[in-house]
Amino acid sequence: MSVQEYLDKHLLSRKIEDAVNAAVRAKAPDPILFIANHMKKAVSPVITKIKARQILDSQGIPTVEVDLFTNKGSYRASVPSSDVSPSAPMAIHDAIELRDSDNAKYFGNGVSKAVSIINDKISEALVGMDPQQQSQIDQAMIDLDKTDNKSVLGANAMLAVSIAACKAGAAEKEVPLYKHISDLSGKSSTVLPVPMITVISGRKHGGDNLAVQEIMVMPLGATDFAEAMQMAVETYHHLKAVITEKHGPTECNVGDDGSLAPDISCITDGLDLVIEAIDKAGYNGRIKLALNIAATDFCVGKKYDMDFKGPNKSGQNFKTGEELIEMYTKLCTDYPIISIAQPFDKDDWENSKVFTALEHCQVVGDDMLMSNSRRVERAIKDFTCNALLLKVNQVGTVTEAIEVVKQAKDANWGVVVSNRSGETDDSFISDLAVGIGTGQIKAGAPSGERISKYNQLLRIEEELGSGAVYAGQNWRSP
Helix, strand or coil, X not given: CCHHHHHHHCCHHHHHHHHHHHHHXXXXXXXXXXXXXXXXXXXXXXXXXXXEEEEECCCCCEEEEEEEEECCEEEEEECCECCCCCCCCCCCCCCCCCCCCCCCCHHHCCCHHHHHXXXXXXXXXXXXXXXXXXXXXXXXXXXXXXXXCCCCCCHHHHHHHHHHHHHHHHHHHCCCHHHHHHHHHCCCCCCECEEEEEEEECHHHCCCCCCCCEEEEECCXXXXXXXXXXXXXXXXXXXXXXXXXXXXXXXXXXXXXXXXXXXXXXXXXXHHHHHHHHHHHCCCCCCEEEEECCHHHHEECCEEECCCCCCCCCCCCEXXXXXXXXXXXXXXXXXXXXXXXXXXXXXXXXXXHHHHHCCCCEEEECCCCCXXXXXXXXXXXXXXXXXXXXCHHHCCCHHHHHHHHHHHHHCCCEEEEECCCECCCCCHHHHHHHHCCCEEEEEECCCHHHHHHHHHHHHHHHHHHHHCCECHHHCCCC
């Protein structure tokens, strides 16, 4: 084929002439660069290749990373891991992570099966699709999987591809990721969320004897997200000093997510430490507190063992659901607590309903809901809680995550976009929180790989400039 025949076949002469004319009209200072970009925009937006690999999360557990290629570039996504420890509660309503179960490698937690499924089955199904069509891409994977819990392809495989496609779709539209997500969700505005920043860890996340999982600070009184981070980080560092002063330098232990884990067993001891740190930082009244109880872990029958981590368990510190309600009521009275997550066992709907009705604070469903739309529907109907903890890898696709958030918002619930115990440096949940306007994000302590989420939010706020809106006091209904 001659050069002229090639030009004629692909209509290149006309396209090149159009690009030159556009450069002339724009008075482009660099015509070659302008023409190259103009020609690039003419390329069809299609997925050309998908390549997956096994990487490690923040706990050294294998997880999935994907590179998705289009005619215009490559886009990477990695997904967090669910809790794979033997003590993790059974997540029967959770989307299934596909793991190898080969005990000779990574104690059975490898994800080579998920990687192979992406490189073969999912890639074959999606190559040629437009990355801007998020719902069609996600539906193609759902149709390929054919199960309610993603047990054939694996939620980890599907989500990694879904997020990578979402990033590619934003690039094709030449808009920021959070704006693309906002468009997908049908929203016309974006909101910077209030961060729930973990400062003290208990449960299995910390080496202390504290039964509850997390004590968090929420800088509602900040004027913008940058100030919110400053307030939280200064409090975090003051807390280190307070713990060192009261318990000695050897007690400033660090939990799984970078938060502090002093040797305490009583929740009020932890809250007192945090209140003192807030006072030393000068933010009294501007920072509120949140708790993640994760009560499923210490529910025994119909009672709750508050000493389940203690080395010398007496068996005397068991509480009934009614006694926990009394404890939470007193805590909300004595401390500026505005949110409590999973205050009861995942199946203890009755006590959760009673506590929610008292309206002491936001009551967040975690294990109880598993980001599952059917569980959310039941909880809305029964008034069992009034907020959703959204863990995207419990859902499996970006489209389904957006849908369950809409479901919660339609019921006037709060929504907290959440990280997982096994995280990566992918900051997708930051753009997600801004794009769908949840008003709240829970991303761990201001250290380690968790900081990537907070740094991305700082970048987004800078990019939005005068148009940036921080949820602040409107954290539940931004």
